[in-house]
Amino acid sequence: MRQGCFNAPVQNSDAMALSAALLAAAGDLTQRIHEGVAARGFADLRPAHGFAFARLAPGGASVTELAAHLGVTKQAASQLVDEVVRKGYAERRPHPGDARARLVVLTERGRACTRAAEEVAAEVVGEWAELLGEQGLYVLRDALARIAPYGPVRPAW
Amino acid sequence: MRQGCFNAPVQNSDAMALSAALLAAAGDLTQRIHEGVAARGFADLRPAHGFAFARLAPGGASVTELAAHLGVTKQAASQLVDEVVRKGYAERRPHPGDARARLVVLTERGRACTRAAEEVAAEVVGEWAELLGEQGLYVLRDALARIAPYGPVRPAW
DNA sequence: ACCATATAGTCAAGCAGCTTGACTACGTTC
């Protein structure tokens, strides 16, 4: 239980197997959500848009906040906002209390897409529940919550 | 326990929280390995190279096999091989038994980089072990192994 | 009140990594 244990209790190969499983699960989840959302009528979006929507959904965000969330430059975030605005998923509003900034908020279509993503995620997680059992799923959720960092979303590579 | 349960036992928001935690953990792991490998003297590589090395390490692979593993076209895989060959991490050899194909194998430098990645992964997983305990880590590994698919590696978005 | 500095956002140019299309060399099948 001591910290900084130098005789690593984890073999390198074990660590790689665990890492590979985590990355495979994450990649598969992303792919499944992407496909499921596309199948529900939102085929003009990529996974990156979903991560943006996750930040925009609870009340909107500025371009700079979105850029920090996605881990890209604000120019890149601005281009992404241009795109989702053009496609009708979001709109730019004046920012209350800061005339420089603009608040990017989801439109009804953007919220519908977010709900679709939630449905697909629930579907996939439901499959996991069948594989792991309710308790196993709870344990997984708890473990991931402990090791998952806060901060910007990063690509799995 | 029955399959195809329509009254999903998992709330949408719960599924999104679990999904977000999984993707955050995967993104963080990728970032940590990338930084750790760079700090050990392999700063001219990106995460995608690591995924390629994982496929090349056990005996090499053809460009087409690598492309399937990475989920990209064989032209893209060929360009990636060009790059790691130019940087001294791999080399192209004649393929035994198929004169069309070429076997891409890691050089000693490539194997050293793979070992470095394993070390960093063990470091990160060691931190998880401190957060979860040995048993918690085992349960996580088991759960991920159950839900992780085989097949091509996919980007987390 | 004013000026210096910092921040929000955009415009423009360039680049890296991927795609599609076309092609050659070799293998496989009948």
Next chain:
DNA sequence: GAACGTAGTCAAGCTGCTTGACTATATGGT
């Protein structure tokens, strides 16, 4: 051995990102 399939490369183009430069607004010290 003729026809078709597969491995790999070359070439051109596109997309999403970067860096650099700029305007407009906000903030803080004097």
